[in-house]
Amino acid sequence: MSVSVRIVLIVIIGCGITVQKESEKGEPSIKPSIAIVGAGISGLSTARRLIELGIDDFDIYEGLDRIGGRIHAIPYKDGFLQMGAQFINGAENPLYKIANRLGLIADVVSDTAHVDNAHFAFGNQNVREEDIKTFLDFTSKLDPKYRSIAKHDEKTARRYTFKEIFTLDYMHFLKTQNFTETQKNVFDSLARSFRSYWEFEWAADWSTLSVHVLKEWNDYGPECESFATNRIGFKGILDDIAAPIPRNAFNFNSRVENINLNSNTGKIQLTVNDHLVPTEYDYVIVTSSLGVLKKYHHMMFTPPLPRQKIEAIEKIGFGGSCKVFFEWDQPFWSNNTYSIAPLPVRGMISDKLDAFEEETTILQVVDWAPNVLSAWYAGRGHQLVDNMSEEELKQRMTRLMREMYNDNGIPPPSKIIRTQLTKNELLLGSYSYMTQVQALSHISHSQLAIPVKLEGRPKIMFAGEATHHRLFQTTIGGYLSGRREADRAVNDWFGTRYGFNQTNKTEMEDVSLINEKRNVPYISQPITSI
Ligand SMILES: Cc1cc2nc3c(=O)[nH]c(=O)nc-3n(C[C@H](O)[C@H](O)[C@H](O)COP(=O)(O)OP(=O)(O)OC[C@H]3O[C@@H](n4cnc5c(N)ncnc54)[C@H](O)[C@@H]3O)c2cc1C
Numbered sequence: 335m336s337v338s339v340r341i342v343l344i345v346i347i348g349c350g351i352t353v354q355k356e357s358e359k360g361e362p363s364i365k366p367s368i369a370i371v372g373a374g375i376s377g378l379s380t381a382r383r384l385i386e387l388g389i390d391d392f393d394i395y396e397g398l399d400r401i402g403g404r405i406h407a408i409p410y411k412d413g414f415l416q417m418g419a420q421f422i423n424g425a426e427n428p429l430y431k432i433a434n435r436l437g438l439i440a441d442v443v444s445d446t447a448h449v450d451n452a453h454f455a456f457g458n459q460n461v462r463e464e465d466i467k468t469f470l471d472f473t474s475k476l477d478p479k480y481r482s483i484a485k486h487d488e489k490t491a492r493r494y495t496f497k498e499i500f501t502l503d504y505m506h507f508l509k510t511q512n513f514t515e516t517q518k519n520v521f522d523s524l525a526r527s528f529r530s531y532w533e534f535e536w537a538a539d540w541s542t543l544s545v546h547v548l549k550e551w552n553d554y555g556p557e558c559e560s561f562a563t564n565r566i567g568f569k570g571i572l573d574d575i576a577a578p579i580p581r582n583a584f585n586f587n588s589r590v591e592n593i594n595l596n597s598n599t600g601k602i603q604l605t606v607n608d609h610l611v612p613t614e615y616d617y618v619i620v621t622s623s624l625g626v627l628k629k630y631h632h633m634m635f636t637p638p639l640p641r642q643k644i645e646a647i648e649k650i651g652f653g654g655s656c657k658v659f660f661e662w663d664q665p666f667w668s669n670n671t672y673s674i675a676p677l678p679v680r681g682m683i684s685d686k687l688d689a690f691e692e693e694t695t696i697l698q699v700v701d702w703a704p705n706v707l708s709a710w711y712a713g714r715g716h717q718l719v720d721n722m723s724e725e726e727l728k729q730r731m732t733r734l735m736r737e738m739y740n741d742n743g744i745p746p747p748s749k750i751i752r753t754q755l756t757k758n759e760l761l762l763g764s765y766s767y768m769t770q771v772q773a774l775s776h777i778s779h780s781q782l783a784i785p786v787k788l789e790g791r792p793k794i795m796f797a798g799e800a801t802h803h804r805l806f807q808t809t810i811g812g813y814l815s816g817r818r819e820a821d822r823a824v825n826d827w828f829g830t831r832y833g834f835n836q837t838n839k840t841e842m843e844d845v846s847l848i849n850e851k852r853n854v855p856y857i858s859q860p861i862t863s864i
Contacts, residue, residue, distance in 0.1 A: 366827040367613060368392040369604060371590045372621035374403025375572065375809050376797040379816030380619050381579045387824045390580060393613065395606055397589035397760040401576055404623065404761055405568045405809060406753060413565025413702055415659050417753045418764075419809045421562055424555025427810045432571055433563060440564040440701075446477070448698050448710075449531055451672035455738035459682040465517050469524040472507050476500065476528075481557065484548035491549060492773040496532050496540040500525075519681045527675055530695040533712035537655035537764045537807065540713060544773035551768075552804045565702040568809070575813070589760065593618055593794060594636040600788050617793060617823040621816065624652040624782070624800035625762030635794070639786065646781040650800060651769035654716025654756060658709045660697070660731055661749040665705050666739065673698040674707065676738040683737060689718050690730045716764070720754045765807040766800035779806040783815065785822065792826050795819040 368384065370377045373396035384392055407414035421443070422430050433439050444450065454466055480499065484491040504525060508518060532540050536547060553560075563571075585606070592605040601614035620627075622634075627647050631639055639647070667674060674697045680687050693715030697707040709731075711719045719727065732746040755761050766779065780803035785792035797819040802811030 383820035407569035424553035
């Protein structure tokens with residue numbers, strides 16, 4: 335790899351760049367050896383970008399036996415049940431463009447549609463519709479209020495979690511009128527739906543979720559709105575991104591246990607499934623989820639990661655939000671049902687509600703499979719259902735539906751389709767969020783993107799949804815971060831050594847631009863060394 339190269343020809347094709355080289359003595363061109371850890375959307379977009387940049391020889395190590403990671407589309411009838419990503423946040427991003435080109439966008443939806451259009455099911459409990467309305471009037475003002483706090487009162491936003499700020503508002507609401515104990519119990523049940531809305535949205539227990547997330551996260555689109563994909567959805571998007579990647583680049587069922595950077599040679603060696611891989615890499619791009627990094631970083635990296643990186647790994651949140659699909663042979667709900675909000679009330683159905691009753695707050699009808707309900711569980715609900723057996727889930731759901739529909743004839747669901755993300759050692763949860771401790775420490779998600787450097791040059795790089803400064807959580811953030819790190823490697827290899835300067839607009843520029851535009855001085859620039 336020490337052959338001198340004189341001329342670097344840069345051919346810009348469309349939005350991509352192809353790099354051709356010619357050595358002084360006509361030796362074969364030299365390209366860096368690159369390994370990618372993970373074949374989720376970030377790993378695939380890294381690979382895709384490398385190909386655009388003229389590098390088609392790289393290795394992808396994926397612990398699972400499939401691509402997609404947290405995007406997981408399971409075939410069902412004439413479509414796919416999306417266990418993971420299903421919506422696209424905004425139109426100002428490349429994933430929307432891919433989905434639109436492939437005809438995969440079904441609809442524009444409000445983030446609150448499942449609550450706004452819910453059928454509140456409370457069986458023969460003495461719940462009055464006007465009490466539901468009173469509560470929904472109260473909560474309808476909170477979303478805009480919290481967004482306004484996040485925008486205009488940064489100190490308060492950083493200081494409070496959603497649970498804390500809601501509790502203050504809720505106490506105030508209860509004091510405004512002389513509500514009866516029964517009414518308060520109904521409001522408590524409805525407050526669970528409100529909690530779940532935030533917890534689903536941000537995959538977080540709301541007692542740790544910072545209000546500041548509403549400022550930090552930004553898809554540049556209208557607030558509270560996203561695009562729903564159709565019955566093919568992310569299966570189509572993933573296949574499209576993966577299409578040009580050579581099949582022999584993929585090593586499935588290959589878990590990377592250790593990434594060892596040799597400080598003398600600058601080369602990186604991987605231990606995969608207990609074996610040292612003979613190839614020595616110039617760059618390794620890690621796309622493991624933040625959950626995996628939290629649990630395994632101390633074993634995965636030699637030497638250990640720098641202190642600042644570990645601090646970011648520890649303080650940035652990684653939470654739970656999952657879907658459990660319940661199939662019935664025939665729907666027991668009416669044809670025009672959009673979603674069902676079961677409303678067991680303490681003091682009515684029983685003196686004390688159990689965790690399953692408290693966490694089952696929304697079941698949404700799958701529009702193209704109307705005999706299937708998608709139940710969303712988030713926060714502590716995710717762990718709860720992951721720890722339940724299928725039989726237990728079936729029994730508990732049947733009992734709840736019979737009580738809430740006051741109909742003992744409702745049969746048990748015929749099938750349950752779920753993935754138990756928290757139990758998958760290669761994923762370990764759903765997506766990242768902003769914790770209160772992170773907001774108070776002024777740590778941006780972009781801190782996770784800072785590469786491990788040797789003599790000022792990036793060696794081990796980090797992509798993945800959790801590394802994106804404004805679109806963390808999302809497939810878009812994952813996609814953009816993969817391209818960012820491919821650019822970083824190629825820029826370093828050709829730019830530093832051979833005067834190659836990238837000319838297209840990259841995610842790296844996007845990061846600094848946004849920080850400048852939003853005047854957020856604390857965001858650490860992701861391209862500095864630690
Ligand atoms: C229920 C749910 C709903 C969601 N809904 C949406 C949505 O509507 N819209 C949206 O945009 N996003 C959504 N998301 C989030 C989105 O799915 C993720 O942000 C995105 O898929 C993350 O991609 P990634 O490539 O960064 O990480 P991953 O998908 O986790 O990919 C990383 C890959 O690395 C592999 N890996 C990890 N460690 C190792 C190792 N040591 N060795 C080898 N392989 C390893 C993993 O197996 C995995 O395949 C949702 C997620 C969930 C769970």
